[in-house]
Amino acid sequence: MNLDLTGKRAIISAGGAGIGRRTAELFTAAGARVVVCDLDADALETAKASIPGLEGSVCDVADAGAYQAFLEGAIDRLGGLDIMVNNAGTAGPTAPVEEVALEDWTACLTVNMTSAFLGTRTAVPALKKAGGGSIVNLSSAAGKFAFPMRSPYSAAKFGIVGFTRTCAMELGQYGIRVNCIQPGPVEGARIDRVIRAKAEAQGISENAMRDQMTSGTHLRSFVTASDIAHQILFLCSDAGCRITGQALSVDAGLEGLM
Template structure:
């Protein structure tokens, strides 16, 4: 039996570099996967790779009604919902705080923080109906310190840490565990392509060469940790944070 047989997993941002990796990984472990995306064509292409046990839902994480519809679709299609991966996120173009526009600030916070809040709130009744479940919030190593020129993103990911711990306290007695994963540099379009309004991607000025694991992460590296936290193997783990960054936060390693 696979780890997620008879379980249903909703992944937001399910067609992005990491999101699609999570979708494939959960499906390979036997889960019914609900691909939440604002890009329906990409969702349909990803679904075409999978052998049944999937559906695509149009999900704008900043819209409460969109969340309600997505949860209803998951339950209608598969009978229950047991796992939420709050993966959807956007990056701001690099700029100092004094020139960061209010619309940029609001867009990043609405997506990366309020979107996760809406998600937790929307799925909680469904997870209770299923007898319990797991929520995994995707943060960032940039939410563990300050990073110049990325105030909106850093603020959102810092706040997500507090939201994770608070939700874990509120939902633990319902059999719902809530944890967070903080990736470092992962080889996806998120860092290899410029953010909207940016002149260059993060990859142009970031190199993993000095660090203990001198490579970019792969989506599979992050998915492995997400699957662990969502599984019964982590039944005693809640309100916890896991960094997967190849040693980036440690600083340069000895050669």
């Protein structure tokens, strides 16, 4: 397979750690120029120090003005754009729907869905100018299955699927492909926080909660950031040049969320 990205220009939101950082590593290794943003300044600096050629800025994607400025600046720095990865996300509250505060609902949708809209809206003119390109949005298994106690997150991730498919229909005529990834629970600090919160809400131990969650997969495991990043690389390379409008699951055979 041709997974070469030599000469490609890419932006990745939340690229300082986790899936975003691993994607930046694979993209740069494949020959792309990559600009990332992240809210965590320390993580961003660590990523820039360890990934040759990586550029990045501290930015909160929930601040629409700041994020817009970052996106426009990144496109200018790159001299155009070929790939946009809308990776930024947040877990949101863990609570029954009647106990979710409006501000928590809004904050969750802003980071998970509105940032993808802003990233896509800003990227499209540059992608059209380039003669086409690829947009990858991060949805979730929570955008495929019901997710009790996580209604804001699930709503946002279902929304990403509809947004992806609609954009694919709009932009295909310009050679722009739009897909989304639906990861199952990803090993790392975020899922550890989710497990802790869900265990507390259900009155069980964290180990019991983890076992409960992994038992719902065929492979009896969570996925890794590398699993997701490799799928993103595939989609953005020539190997994925006829794939668009898809919500692709990378979830170890997840049958449902609890």
